[in-house]
Amino acid sequence: GDSVTQMEGPVTLSEEAFLTINCTYTATGYPSLFWYVQYPGEGLQLLLKATKADDKGSNKGFEATYRKETTSFHLEKGSVQVSDSAVYFCALSDPSGYSTLTFGKGTMLLVSP
Amino acid sequence: GAVVSQHPSWVICKSGTSVKIECRSLDFQATTMFWYRQFPKQSLMLMATSNEGSKATYEQGVEKDKFLINHASLTLSTLTVTSAHPEDSSFYICSAREGIAGNEQFFGPGTRLTVL
Numbered sequence: 001g002d003s004v005t006q007m008e009g010p011v012t013l014s015e016e017a018f019l020t021i022n023c024t025y026t027a028t029g030y031p032s033l034f035w036y037v038q039y040p041g042e043g044l045q046l047l048l049k050a051t052k053a054d055d056k057g058s059n060k061g062f063e064a065t066y067r068k069e070t071t072s073f074h075l076e077k078g079s080v081q082v083s084d085s086a087v088y089f090c091a092l093s094d095p096s097g098y099s100t101l102t103f104g105k106g107t108m109l110l111v112s113p
Numbered sequence: 114g115a116v117v118s119q120h121p122s123w124v125i126c127k128s129g130t131s132v133k134i135e136c137r138s139l140d141f142q143a144t145t146m147f148w149y150r151q152f153p154k155q156s157l158m159l160m161a162t163s164n165e166g167s168k169a170t171y172e173q174g175v176e177k178d179k180f181l182i183n184h185a186s187l188t189l190s191t192l193t194v195t196s197a198h199p200e201d202s203s204f205y206i207c208s209a210r211e212g213i214a215g216n217e218q219f220f221g222p223g224t225r226l227t228v229l
Contacts, residue, residue, distance in 0.1 A: 043117065043220035100147070101218065103156040
């Protein structure tokens with residue numbers, strides 16, 4: 001079945017550091033790929049998405065490129081802020097049927113001033 | 114974005130009792146709702162998918178008689194954990210989607226269930 005593997009956390013960075021959170025996937029067909037963010041005490045929010053190979057999703061300074069050849073969707077940000085501290089989930093969706101989401105385990109990001 | 118609420122946010126119950134968790138879409142009509150379970154440091158595991166007015170579709174390994182899901186209206190779905198046991202203790206999260214497959218799912222904040 002479909003699966004998503006993302007790097008274990010926590011990732012601890014200083015403010016303004018460069019961020020990379022790795023995500024790779026296994027899926028049949030051509031899934032859509034997503035990054036969700038969960039701030040403390042809140043529900044998951046869609047951060048960005050890409051629906052086909054070579055697409056780049058971007059939002060709030062974060063970006064990720066759908067790489068079919070390496071089955072990857074790594075999340076990057078050039079300069080993190082304390083307010084980016086949260087748990088980040090990589091996910092994929094089968095574009096057919098109910099479009100159910102398959103999630104990675106989540107990576108906690110802690111940014112210190 | 115659209116808002117999904119869950120109630121209660123946390124609940125503690127005795128073993129053998131039943132617990133009901135509500136999931137509401139506050140400003141849109143949720144054609145489809147999803148229920149997930151999350152263990153500590155684990156990913157969200159889809160339990161079931163429900164369409165308004167229809168029976169829920171459960172994922173393999175999820176006991177439908179233990180986890181009763183009702184999606185009686187376009188704004189409300191409930192998950193009832195029947196005869197709860199300590200191993201049912203977990204974080205339960207719902208999401209809701211308006212319209213067709215491919216539309217964005219909006220997530221609730223989750224409900225922490227502890228069974229003593």
